[in-house]
Amino acid sequence: MTMTQEQLKQAVARAAIDYVPQGIIGVGTGSTANFFIDELATIKGRFEAAVASSEATAQRLRSHGIQVLDLNSVGELEIYVDGADEITRHMHMIKGGGGALTREKIVAACSKKFICMADESKLVDVLGKFPLPVEVIPMAQSHVARELAKLGGQPRLRAGFTTDNGNVILDVHNLVIANPVELETQINQIVGVVTNGLFSQRPADVLLLGTTGGVKILRAAD
Ligand SMILES: O=C[C@H](O)[C@H](O)[C@H](O)COP(=O)(O)O
Numbered sequence: 005m006t007m008t009q010e011q012l013k014q015a016v017a018r019a020a021i022d023y024v025p026q027g028i029i030g031v032g033t034g035s036t037a038n039f040f041i042d043e044l045a046t047i048k049g050r051f052e053a054a055v056a057s058s059e060a061t062a063q064r065l066r067s068h069g070i071q072v073l074d075l076n077s078v079g080e081l082e083i084y085v086d087g088a089d090e091i092t093r094h095m096h097m098i099k100g101g102g103g104a105l106t107r108e109k110i111v112a113a114c115s116k117k118f119i120c121m122a123d124e125s126k127l128v129d130v131l132g133k134f135p136l137p138v139e140v141i142p143m144a145q146s147h148v149a150r151e152l153a154k155l156g157g158q159p160r161l162r163a164g165f166t167t168d169n170g171n172v173i174l175d176v177h178n179l180v181i182a183n184p185v186e187l188e189t190q191i192n193q194i195v196g197v198v199t200n201g202l203f204s205q206r207p208a209d210v211l212l213l214g215t216t217g218g219v220k221i222l223r224a225a226d
Pocket residue numbers: 032033034035036037086087088089098099100101102103104105108
């Protein structure tokens with residue numbers, strides 16, 4: 005039986021519930037993360053609270069009566085659960101399609117384990133078909149765009165969009181991402197860049213991959 009992308013997202017969100025610890029959970033942003041939040045609502049009481057990676061996620065968690073804590077008021081988190089726009093078998097990802105990349109990277113950095121939920125369309129051999137989101141301080145937009153063009157990409161301003169941090173997003177098309185770890189550093193070194201959507205220096209630990217044959221569990225070493 006073929007499943008829609010929405011059904012695959014829901015299946016991986018359900019599978020992610022197995023990883024929820026008793027304490028505080030880091031929660032990602034996006035349509036897959038939303039399914040996960042809805043699943044969390046069904047096991048309230050089995051965990052303490054959540055830290056949100058965006059205002060939208062905080063709002064959805066609260067709407068289910070789940071307590072949302074400030075990241076600065078908690079210690080290291082056991083797990084961070086989130087979706088991705090693209091992911092490789094090395095667990096390197098592109099994130100930020102929803103513009104939440106910076107807060108997502110911060111919460112992921114504070115978590116012992118990153119559980120990524122993705123439907124099979126997101127698994128790629130090489131990152132970069134999905135335009136790479138880069139969060140930029142507004143006054144540096146033109147400068148950063150010129151520097152990104154020197155790296156071979158074609159940056160486009162995400163029109164009418166402001167991040168939760170009050171910044172703009174440049175979506176960089178046609179980048180050749182042969183070495184994601186190196187490129188992540190290179191882009192972050194451009195003055196005016198807040199962060200970029202490459203998650204390769206802090207890759208996922210577990211990938212829950214939604215396929216029509218069921219949810220597959222992949223790890224970096226697999
Ligand atoms: O900023 C958004 C996040 O990085 C999302 O996790 C990513 O865009 C995947 O979103 P979705 O689950 O909606 O495909």
